Amino acid sequence: MKKLFITLLLVVSSMTIQAQEKLTWHTNIDEAIAVSKTENKPLFLFFTGSDWCGWCIRLQNEVFKTPEFIAWAKENVVLVELDFPRRTPQSDALKIQNSQLQQFFAIRGYPSVRIAKAGAPVDGKTSFELLGETGYVAGGPTVWLDGANKMVAKFVPYTAEEQKTAKKATKKKKSTKKKA
Template identity: 40%
Template sequence: MKIKYLAILIMVLAFSAASCDVSKKPAEVTPEPDTEVVEANEQVWLVDFDMAAAEAQKKDLPILINFSGSDWCSWCIKLMDEVFSQKEFLDYAKENLVLLNLDFPRRTKLPQEQAEKNQELMQMFGIQGFPTVIVLSSQGEILGRTGYQYGGPQKYVEHIQEFLNK
């Protein structure tokens, strides 16, 4: 009788172990059919706070800061794929925001100065989790704090506009 239970236990453990494949990629997100995906890059997203602040003051635009773990945080990846890389969002941002991406990757190594500056900013803004998105006025006043929101680029733009219209 013990052998029978032992055999069943071994089979259950074997199936459990086989189903725990940690190398699986996160599920791919398919953009909405009427939106065009645009690659997010340094030309769209700044990575230096001082440059973003100068740009915001020069153009009198708010700064959208994305605190992200781009290579390990699944919600950060979803936010980038579903919202921040979409043409609809980028078209809005081009005229209305200065975009700043402060990344905290685990697999990719940032230049030391950039990593230290990002860490300072994370502490300064009291970031507790990822993704955290902060909207600042061109004078540096916090207008809003958010994260991932369901609904795609149009809903996210409306959500950001709520902070700007306060």
């Protein structure tokens, strides 16, 4: 009976630890850019078909849901999920945003990951500096993260002025939301 209780306790505590290890995946690119500049980290853009793409689901299970990736992501990038589902409803604004980014980054298949730095707006549109691209890579989190680290190493930190502007924009959006 003691062994059963101890085993049950270990299972429950490991589930609790995994539940605490959640990542924040942004879906709004403007909010993600503000966080990227504030935290001085590149954007990790994950183009996926979450409810139909088998390789996307496999990448998530084999890499993105592992403790190694979770720790790496929290330290190194701002996560953005750009989803193209077939059955899950999305707002028109989200569909338009994701489609525009898909075209900009010339996404031809799923899963696709782009690591990028947001640049200054050009003609009212955000520009991006591509640091690297990848998709599904066999070999688990160690192999996948080795490639991702090479891309993140190309990231040149934002200037103090860019960070300051992003912080002001974030504060302004928060105060606008409170008024609404």
